[in-house]
Amino acid sequence: MRATVYHGKCDVRIDQVPDPQIKEPGDAIVRVTHACICGSDLWPYRGMDQYQEGWRLGHEFMGMVEEVGKDVHTIKPGDRVISPFTYSDGTCEFCQKGLYTSCLHGSIWGGAANDGGQAEAVRVPMADGTLVKIPEEASNDEKLLKSILPLTDVMGTGHHAAVCAGVTQGGTVAIIGDGAVGLCGVLAAKRLGAERIIVLGHQPKRLAIAKSFGATDIVEERDAEAIARVQDLTKGGAHAVLECVGTKAAMDMAIDVARPGGGVGYVGAPHGSENLKFSRLFMQNISLRGGIAPVRAYIPDLLKDVIAGKIDPSPVLDMTVDLNGVPSGYAAMDKREAIKVMVQPQK
Structure with a gap:
């Protein structure tokens, strides 16, 4: 599959990488339909973080579940889901307190070890504790999906x-x-x-x-x-x-x-x-x-309000690119020509 990979300061590329596979019983494979470039992605892009060549990028994504491990019970293939910018087990001491970003077994997307969201697909560890199913009434409404996408992070x-x-x-x-x-x-x-x-x-x-x-x-x-x-x-x-x-x-x-x-x-x-x-x-x-926001704790309530039309953060997504356009999206945000870029890998 194709994914966004860091190669150095101001150098991100769309490379061929191995397709994600189920490795643990709690995993899910999500085909990414919507992703974002985050302002925090600009820190490594500008050479200001200790990012290394070959690491994946992107921590905001939504998509369709393609496959699940035998221990996944809250989602199934064909569901449209949203992911917070970190994954978490949902059961540890800190997850139980709503502090999902301090999960004892979780981590953030991308980097050296994890799939990044700016890609065609992602392996999601601990899918039951991480992913939130998007209700059927919103799952095929493209305008509404754009409004939901900022709930992944910003x-x-x-x-x-x-x-x-x-x-x-x-x-x-x-x-x-x-x-x-x-x-x-x-x-x-x-x-x-x-x-x-x-x-x-x-x-x-x-x-x-x-x-x-x-x-x-x-x-x-x-x-x-x-x-x-x-x-x-x-x-x-x-x-x-x-x-x-x-x-x-x-x-x-x-x-x-x-x-x-x-x-x-x-x-x-x-x-x-x-x-x-x-x-x-x-x-x-x-x-x-x-501190780092435990957005998994906030997604359910915010999702209800977006679907009900009470809030609409979609105007912050003022530029849209396909996966091949991700490098230009980074450049546009770096130059302040865009506030936040939406990525649609399947287009």
Whole structure:
């Protein structure tokens, strides 16, 4: 089969790789119909992560079940399923607490050992604990499937940021970052009842989507001017702040615009943000929660709301390619010509 393989900085290729096979009784083989390129995929693409030549790429996908092992009971061949960006057994201590990304036996897609989602097919270990069946009424609706696809990662991650930040009914929220996660954070904050949603960003197309998703205020200033603007708009800071970038500048900004006694929910993959402004966190009693999002815990409820038409994150998917177009999709996202690329391997 064909799959996306890393070959070096700014060099991803579509290579022939072995077809996936059932190896364990809990495995399933999924033929990928929809996948994504993630903003976090750009870290290795730009040579900023310790990715090695030959490793697979892609951790967001949906598709059709083609084969299952003898111990798989919740799905069957012919089912359309969605996968979170990590796989998990669903039974360990942490899965039972809803912390699927800390599963004792799980891992993330791609890399050295696992199939990547930007491919024609994927072997899914622990399929019962990982995959979620898409209801029949949505399984053949292409428009609805595009709306469901962000639940593999960015919608669940934006929701995790909102939950960790403590977004409440009637509260004021500030969102750092206008990428796909930040934009989905707007939807999540609106869904949780926030009255005022302030987005800090600089890309006109993205900010237009933020407004359509429910943002009430846009802050385009930078650095100290941005902090002063948010402090002025909120008369002292936001109750909840969503950090959706991962850089030190973004984390510092999130802490600086938080209201005393408020909270920061951080979901940006850390790249230089390890040294925090602990003095402000301490002196202003600002809470800090977040991390890699356990999106498997959120998919069922978010899936219901997408199917019911209550939320639609599909506008973040502003470019579509087939599998051969994946390298150009990476280049477009790297140059900020696309927010998030949808991949349809079977076209």
